[in-house]
Amino acid sequence: MHKKIKLNIRFVGNEVVCAKSPAKCCKRCANKNNCEEIEVHYNPFAKKDIEECFKNDERNR
Secondary structure (H helix, E strand, O other): OOEEEEEEEEEEOOEEEEEEOOOOOOOOOOOHHHOEEEEEEEOOOOHHHHHHHHHOOHHHO
8 A cells, every 4th residue: 555745855965955745844943945845655564563673684793
């Protein structure tokens, strides 16, 4: 099941410095004119699946 969210994302160079939901968090932001609005589609995972993924991370070996 795919889910979709809208995010206002602000970049400085190649780095994301802010990523927030435009509906609530960005109303008082002074930098919102410098943001890109992006619609993200993703597959949600259960918490146990995410934790298992981190346990098996290659960096831990």
